Amino acid sequence: MKAYIEEFASLAAINASALPIGAEPSVTTQAVTATTSTQSAAFNDATRFVRIHVDGICSYLFGADPTATVNTPRMVAGQTEYFAVVPGQKVAFVDNT
Numbered sequence: 001m002k003a004y005i006e007e008f009a010s011l012a013a014i015n016a017s018a019l020p021i022g023a024e025p026s027v028t029t030q031a032v033t034a035t036t037s038t039q040s041a042a043f044n045d046a047t048r049f050v051r052i053h054v055d056g057i058c059s060y061l062f063g064a065d066p067t068a069t070v071n072t073p074r075m076v077a078g079q080t081e082y083f084a085v086v087p088g089q090k091v092a093f094v095d096n097t
Contacts, residue, residue: 001056001095003032005040007047020082022051034058034093037068045087052091053080059096066092 006029008022027044043050052060054075061072062085074096075081085091 001034001054001058001093001097003034003040003058003060003091003093004053004055005030005032005091006051007044008049008051009046011049022049022082032091032093034068035095037066037092037094039066039090039092042088042090043085047085047087049082050085050091051080051082054078054093056095057097058093060091060093062086062089062091064089066090068092068094070094070096 007027010023012019012021012023027046056077059068059072059074061068
């Protein structure tokens with residue numbers, strides 16, 4: 001399972017209304033390949049939102065030193081989600097098939 005993470009400083013806006021999409025350009029991107037619980041790098045100091053896309057069924061957990069298990073929140077293969085995050089935190093993924 002591979003997770004693709006794109007970090008954003010803000011959400012896009014039109015006429016002062018926030019949209020549920022990241023404002024490009026992104027701060028940075030990273031990818032995490034996981035079978036057992038594997039953490040991302042710490043989020044950039046400017047990062048406030050992440051877009052995560054996964055190519056397999058997995059569970060995830062955010063935190064300072066997270067360990068994902070099959071009992072933490074789950075994403076299905078091909079799912080993409082946005083999350084508000086704390087700069088410096090990480091996200092961990094584990095295969096959950």
